[in-house]
Amino acid sequence: MTATLPAPQPTIIVGVDAHKDTHHAVVLDSTGIRLADRKFSTTELGYRELLSWSTRFGLVDRIGVESTGTYAAGLTRSLRTAGIDVMEVNTPHPHTRSRKGKDDAIDAEAAARKVLAGEAVAIPKDTTGTVESIRLLTVAKSSAVKARTACLVQLQDVLVTAPSDLRERITAATGRGKATQCAALRPDRSNLDDPYQAAKFTLRCLARRVIELEHEIGEIDCALEELVTRTAPTLLSRQGIGVSHAAQFLVTAGQNASRLGSEAAFARLCGVAPVPVSSGKTSRMRLHRGGDRQANRALHLIVVLRLRYDARTITYMERRRAEGLSKKDVMRCLKRFVAREIFNDLKTDLTAT
Structure with missing residues (x-):
């Protein structure tokens, strides 16, 4: 007698459009076919219902969620506790909205398709620590x-x-x-x-x-x-970094700072990633103007303080000025260096925690 093996469960992707009172979910199969959509309340019962409803269609691979730090913070915590991989999804591009229109189901489907296409790879912040x-x-x-x-x-x-x-x-x-x-x-x-x-x-x-x-x-x-x-005892031991600045960097990076991948990603998050702005005979760099502006402000204040009291920073400023750089350009270099130092200290402290 030959034993019959159970058929493997299909893999599905879920997208969620989050709002204050309700979340709208859309399920796609692994080939991108839309299977179903439904609205759920923003309560613990609603979160459990969303996960239970999704598993009816197959094995949940990943869930793409909009607004993981605001409207969907509770849902994100609930899904991560259940062992589900949650991906942070940005709002749809205006061109997509102009072509397809906008409603909760369309936005949720767009979130799921970003995850399926590999465009949404950001891991949400851990808000349980x-x-x-x-x-x-x-x-x-x-x-x-x-x-x-x-x-x-x-x-x-x-x-x-x-x-x-x-x-x-x-x-x-x-x-x-x-x-x-x-x-x-x-x-x-x-x-x-x-x-x-x-x-x-x-x-x-x-x-x-x-x-x-x-x-x-x-x-x-x-x-x-x-x-x-x-x-963050290691971070606080650095010159020029007080409690308020350390708190800001912790908030910017999140409990799971390793999600950023590298110190370059953290630098971009703080708005101190170098961007080329050369043209013709001019060759120079500026800093990326995006990111967390409060973290960028904290980096600037740390550099200003070190230029007054830290001998190593003062020596660096004098050497680079002698090479022909302006004071503003040297401060950009210093902010990038401080961001690297802070990221490594954050990893050390948060890993120990």
């Missing part, structure tokens, strides 16, 4: 700093138009000092129809808000310092 906690704290700090700055500007503006005797009572030279003095004002709440009392009340409200925000920023800084010091 300490680096995600650092990112969230960084978001909170950035918001608090912007709010504090806005309050200080408003406080200064109100002082400019306040009654003269009230304005002359606030003698501090700095914004923080003015906020401290204004916080001690005692307006007459029963007489707020008087602009003098209304000005005192407004100044006290703004000043207390500034002080509360500074306390909040201090708490976030303490939490960030603890997390960053534990996560």
Whole structure:
């Protein structure tokens, strides 16, 4: 009697167009034939239903997902936990949209076809570790700093138009000092129809808000310092790299920094990859203007600080200037070097973590 082997499962590719409340999925077979599409809710139950529904058509090879860092962050975590290979997909090109139109099913199919064609090879960031906690704290700090700055500007503006005797009572030279003095004002709440009392009340409200925000920023800084010091000790040991800069590089690279493949990829992500801009007799390079601009800003500040205090960096600047390079060109070289150093330190720290 001859045993009959079960037929192998067909391989399928899934594409997902992500939104705030729903995700639309499309299934393709290995030859690119569209098999089915369906919409799911953005809940844990919806994520499980999407995976269960996909497996009805065959063995899931890869899933291409749009917005893995925003709308599809929860779905990405759920799929990776289930052992599914998730590929990050960019939004469709405008030419594709102009030819085929746009709706959720079309976008999901375009995501699946990019994965099938090998165009989508980027691995999403891992948002289940300490680096995600650092990112969230960084978001909170950035918001608090912007709010504090806005309050200080408003406080200064109100002082400019306040009654003269009230304005002359606030003698501090700095914004923080003015906020401290204004916080001690005692307006007459029963007489707020008087602009003098209304000005005192407004100044006290703004000043207390500034002080509360500074306390909040201090708490976030303490939490960030603890997390960053534990996560990236090698990176923090480098000259010119503080907690805020290290936190930014961790967020830019992600918990799974190895997904970038090389330090050149990290440099491009930070906007410091050299790009040729030669023409005729002119031969020169500039830096790629894309990437994470906050990481690029951090690199620039590190180079500026090292040019003041690091003997090795100062010597390099003098040598390259003697070779005929401008200061701006030498700083571009230094930013590229610092990006290489940071990437290697990140790999060391995150591997240990």
